[in-house]
Amino acid sequence: MIRAIAILVGLGFTAAVVWAFGWGAAAVISQGYMVEPTAEHEFHQHPKAVSFSTDGPFGKWDLQQLQRGYQVYKEVCSACHSLEYVAFRDLVQLGYNEAEVKAAAAEWTVPSLDPVTGENTTRPGVPTDYFPSPHANAVMLAAAGNPPDLSLMTKARHDGSAYVYSLLTGYADQAGYKNEDGEVLLEEFPDAKTPTGLYFNPYFATLNFGMPPPLVVDGQVTYADGTEATIDQMAKDVSAFLIWTAEPTLVKQRQTGWWVLGFLIFATVLAWLAKKQVWAPVTPKRRKD
Amino acid sequence: MAATTGNAHPDALGPEGQPGEEGVRRRDFINIAAVATAGVGGAAMLVPLISQMAPSKDVLAQSTTELDISGIEPGMAIKAMFRKQPVFVRNLTTAEIDAAQAVPLGDLRDPQTLRERTKEGHGNILVTMGVCTHLGCVPLGTVEGENRGDFGGYFCPCHGSHYDTAGRVRKGPAPTNLEVPDYVFTNDTTIVIGQEAA
Amino acid sequence: MSFPWARQYEPKVAFMRYLDEKLPLPRLVYNATGAGYPVPRNLSYMWNFGSLAGFCLVLQIVTGIVLAMHYAPNGDIAFASTEHIMRDVNWGWLLRYAHANGASLFFVAIYLHIFRGFFYGSYKAPREMVWLLGVVIFLLLMATAFMGYVLPWGQMSFWASKVITGLFGAIPLVGEPLQIWLLGGYAPDNATLNRFFSLHYLLPFVIVGVVILHIWALHIPGSSNPTGVEVKGESDTVPFHPYYTAKDGFGLGVFLILYCVLTFFLPNALGHPDNYIPANPMATPAHIVPEWYFWPFYAILRAFTIDFILPAKLWGVLAMFSSILVWFFLPWLDKSPVRSGHFRPLFRKFFWFGLIPAMAVLFYCGGAPAEEPYVMLSQVATAYYFLHFLVILPLVSWFERPEPLPFSITEAVLGSDKKAVLQ
Numbered sequence: 001m002i003r004a005i006a007i008l009v010g011l012g013f014t015a016a017v018v019w020a021f022g023w024g025a026a027a028v029i030s031q032g033y034m035v036e037p038t039a040e041h042e043f044h045q046h047p048k049a050v051s052f053s054t055d056g057p058f059g060k061w062d063l064q065q066l067q068r069g070y071q072v073y074k075e076v077c078s079a080c081h082s083l084e085y086v087a088f089r090d091l092v093q094l095g096y097n098e099a100e101v102k103a104a105a106a107e108w109t110v111p112s113l114d115p116v117t118g119e120n121t122t123r124p125g126v127p128t129d130y131f132p133s134p135h136a137n138a139v140m141l142a143a144a145g146n147p148p149d150l151s152l153m154t155k156a157r158h159d160g161s162a163y164v165y166s167l168l169t170g171y172a173d174q175a176g177y178k179n180e181d182g183e184v185l186l187e188e189f190p191d192a193k194t195p196t197g198l199y200f201n202p203y204f205a206t207l208n209f210g211m212p213p214p215l216v217v218d219g220q221v222t223y224a225d226g227t228e229a230t231i232d233q234m235a236k237d238v239s240a241f242l243i244w245t246a247e248p249t250l251v252k253q254r255q256t257g258w259w260v261l262g263f264l265i266f267a268t269v270l271a272w273l274a275k276k277q278v279w280a281p282v283t284p285k286r287r288k289d
Numbered sequence: 290m291a292a293t294t295g296n297a298h299p300d301a302l303g304p305e306g307q308p309g310e311e312g313v314r315r316r317d318f319i320n321i322a323a324v325a326t327a328g329v330g331g332a333a334m335l336v337p338l339i340s341q342m343a344p345s346k347d348v349l350a351q352s353t354t355e356l357d358i359s360g361i362e363p364g365m366a367i368k369a370m371f372r373k374q375p376v377f378v379r380n381l382t383t384a385e386i387d388a389a390q391a392v393p394l395g396d397l398r399d400p401q402t403l404r405e406r407t408k409e410g411h412g413n414i415l416v417t418m419g420v421c422t423h424l425g426c427v428p429l430g431t432v433e434g435e436n437r438g439d440f441g442g443y444f445c446p447c448h449g450s451h452y453d454t455a456g457r458v459r460k461g462p463a464p465t466n467l468e469v470p471d472y473v474f475t476n477d478t479t480i481v482i483g484q485e486a487a
Numbered sequence: 488m489s490f491p492w493a494r495q496y497e498p499k500v501a502f503m504r505y506l507d508e509k510l511p512l513p514r515l516v517y518n519a520t521g522a523g524y525p526v527p528r529n530l531s532y533m534w535n536f537g538s539l540a541g542f543c544l545v546l547q548i549v550t551g552i553v554l555a556m557h558y559a560p561n562g563d564i565a566f567a568s569t570e571h572i573m574r575d576v577n578w579g580w581l582l583r584y585a586h587a588n589g590a591s592l593f594f595v596a597i598y599l600h601i602f603r604g605f606f607y608g609s610y611k612a613p614r615e616m617v618w619l620l621g622v623v624i625f626l627l628l629m630a631t632a633f634m635g636y637v638l639p640w641g642q643m644s645f646w647a648s649k650v651i652t653g654l655f656g657a658i659p660l661v662g663e664p665l666q667i668w669l670l671g672g673y674a675p676d677n678a679t680l681n682r683f684f685s686l687h688y689l690l691p692f693v694i695v696g697v698v699i700l701h702i703w704a705l706h707i708p709g710s711s712n713p714t715g716v717e718v719k720g721e722s723d724t725v726p727f728h729p730y731y732t733a734k735d736g737f738g739l740g741v742f743l744i745l746y747c748v749l750t751f752f753l754p755n756a757l758g759h760p761d762n763y764i765p766a767n768p769m770a771t772p773a774h775i776v777p778e779w780y781f782w783p784f785y786a787i788l789r790a791f792t793i794d795f796i797l798p799a800k801l802w803g804v805l806a807m808f809s810s811i812l813v814w815f816f817l818p819w820l821d822k823s824p825v826r827s828g829h830f831r832p833l834f835r836k837f838f839w840f841g842l843i844p845a846m847a848v849l850f851y852c853g854g855a856p857a858e859e860p861y862v863m864l865s866q867v868a869t870a871y872y873f874l875h876f877l878v879i880l881p882l883v884s885w886f887e888r889p890e891p892l893p894f895s896i897t898e899a900v901l902g903s904d905k906k907a908v909l910q
Contacts, residue, residue: 002819003881010877014870016802020793021866034859057752085570089350128350156763249580257751267326268740274323278733337578346575
């Protein structure tokens, strides 16, 4: 009885899904393609290959690079992008001492209330403050085009660090732009022409990006350590900085991991030997041939 | 992989049996070693579980309270907050200072001079935590009209501890004087509590 | 339940005798997992996954409780509190990643445990109750994991909760009021998040209760084994302790190595980057996908694209829930008197060349975008899935000619059994 009902139910589901399959197959055959070729599909670029000191299970922070990246964030990106989950006191992880952290915090102004009148005002930052947003409220943020917070950017995008680097160095002239197959974008998809107010960047998902190129000229930032600030260098440095803002414990995670892994391998070997030893009395002996 | 499925052939792998006393001791050793290692692993797992309850980095970060004391008249005190606890800032009158200095150190449960409890050049400003050192109540005496106890300082109503004009315990169950926190004068009218003297 | 030759609990230490007299807990442990519980001697490593799943349950509860000391279940600060855990709480990064990857590992163990059951006929009499309780545990686990994923209140958290609660709206008549009641509003918001936190904290303890029933029900007939032949005599069994405590200990070590590699070196490999974006009800992610362990069911849900008497959305919801509900009926769908797939040639073929590939396709397509060819592939795999359980298994159990079984476990292991009698 159960089997009879079961067979009916099974055939019911099968019929419904085969019906859907039929329509789908018919659509594919009549269209001549599986997925509709769009400008994004044909011309979107995957992130460039780039390496960072934190790559791989033995990765380490390059503190000099992180400090340079912080400088790029401060002088270029912070005009539009907040870093709300990072506090000034966290900068001690970049190799600054307590006095330098206090000085770094004081370079920023944070919102405050006048203690007497209660009016909105500002004051210099202290280490316990978090990086202030350049926008006073959500409405101003929207008016500025909704530039996203950068604290977690390298974790919030697939292959995030390479993505940020590629985006910053990937702005291109749309006129005559070709993909790897040699197809010219504007010839294949004239509708994909970049609207005014947007900027063409093949590393961005929809190809037309709201952010104007932030790194426009070599030497835009003068690095405190004297490193030459090419666009490529600045892009690498700020990407590395953003790896740190997203995951400040990254190197510590892996260092702890090696210890734990080593211990576990040792313990598992012991467990294996103990298991064999416990089972010896009932394990059939190998016949001597 | 150990071949212990139902279809195991008699040729299945197995270590040689090790009879005899020597063998028994060798056998036990590996078991003890395995269990002991597992125990160490288990104990190690406790470390993050216990440590996570300790104050987190944001709590530990040095926090300071900045106060403008220009509004405190002599004989008046204010109650402010420092690290989520009350702090008393009092502007001592000359009479109060004299009374404090007149007390012989031998009379004190927790001997300290008023000078030790104030800053050089600002001997009239007394900054103490507003937390009774007995069991943590907030003593009275900062507000006009409150009971200031038998010694003219602060009085804790919970169990009757009396503090003098220098915030030192004179009577009652409190074991030590009201705590003087780290603070500095950034100028004559501003103090920053929680900041250590340079 | 124990076999007549099971060892009796005989406490040697006076304190244990005293404790056992007042509250027979030591006796219970001895008889359930100690030397007093005879277990077939031929269990393979496929039998490790029950204890591994139990370990994962304890791990999730412990890490979950400490995380709850720092997490704030309010929509405005949930995401920030998770970042506070990652950055400021001592070892917070480890606790968070341990809990997130622990959930994944729990499902790895559970799926292997369930598929062991499928292949070896563990659901058959006399263990039907063990199986039914197990399916209940699986459903509770799915609910717990789903609600847990919502808690960080990232984009995927929010949109997953929107999709899944939206499914209830497909139920005719009562669907919409039911959906609003579940949400506590018209869309996932603070009300939803708070109740999900409460239930996410509660359900694991309900799971503990059902697991106790599950093990209790198992211990009535005792464990099955790879041959599917029931225990006949003392030579068929070994005491659980130390044989299977040792074997489970080793299995745990291997399992933990895999877990450690994930948690410390690849902590976000099984997650989705979009969940590091705070929830935004105004912007939908490009591709909404649940966590990997829900992918087969998500594929089944999305496979029904065209109305067929009933609306397509309703078919999808019914199929998704039915895909697990059919497991409840397995003991009565598969009536073959032979338990283990080792001795069922036709069953084996459909298992390895039918069910396993179909599940693999469903897993893969569930995580893929809802485009061709993934939709067509899921449709074929879904059709096979329902045919397998509801049509093929009943028919196979009717027509199949099984291979000859060994007389006993002892014969299977040693090649002969002195107790075997010529039939």
